[in-house]
Amino acid sequence: MDDHLLVIFPHPDDEAFGVSGTIAQHTKKGLPVTYICLTLGQMGRNMGNPPFATRESLSLIRQKELEDACAAVGIQDLRQFGFRDKTVEFEDEKFLADQFLAVIDEVKPTRIITFYPGYSVHPDHEATARAVVRAVGSMPEMDRPELLCVAFAKNSEADLGAPHVVTDISDVFEEKMNCIKAHRSQTQWLVDSVDKDPAMLAWVKNERFWRYPF
């Protein structure tokens, strides 16, 4: 059976900073990746100066960026779930979990990557993470894929300890930067700081995950 990676995030660009290198390494081996992206980040704030977007055009810009970003790291199976930015936590959690379970049942991932519940700052991140944990937790223990989580709240390492998995993605750095740059309405600041700041460069070159303890 193929080693299938399933990535679940609420916003276009959530995959770019912390996971796109891991994704690129996976697709480079010819292995499949499915990316569930719940919203189009319609409520993002970056409109440009002078503005290149409005509240109404942003969703379409970000949808195109998402498709370009997926192409940059070889994702061929993008599932856009059509929820609205900032509203994920107000959806029924079981409804979300069931939608995830349907995809899990279909693609049978060996590994799922999402945010770490309680340590991912944005309410949409937290709601997505909780629903993924609920979905995976509802599976029989022997059938569960490995669940790797991205945590970036300030207390992440203090509470969770060092990341369980740290992946050097230098071999796919170019693909990762192309993924980040594809989200250009959102990521110009990051692209600029990677060029100037060695600490930021090191941060981009290493992706950190915590295994969720069921």
Place this chain on the structure above:
Amino acid sequence: MIGISYTLFKNLNYNKYIYSALECEDMQLIQTNEVQETLDQLIGKELYLHLETTNGAYANHNNESVLTVNAYIRNGKVTPLSGKIMGSGPYRVGLKIELGWIYAEGLTHWEIDSEGRLLMAGHDAEGRLAVALQLSSSPFDV
């Protein structure tokens, strides 16, 4: 299912939006006389309102002394009885409705988009939206 139908729906409108948006033809700095003329034309009409203010989902994460504050109404149904744009920039807009008011401060940019909707927004120096007040004769996408 939701994802598929949503994607199809969006793609239908795709070209119309994306190119005008990327070519920076959307929003212009507010000209009060033009905005006022537009507001005057909306008086007495049944309209859909998008009203929003935000300092970003990461406001408190980035600076613990700052409260993360975001609010929006999408597709409130309103009939303005009168409306004015005031100030010397950034601008304020107040619209009287039957039982109250619609108010926004900090507006810098505006446009009438390809669907004839009045979009007004306030952007900070980094181009981040801080406030938006939009009126449309048909519901905004959700």
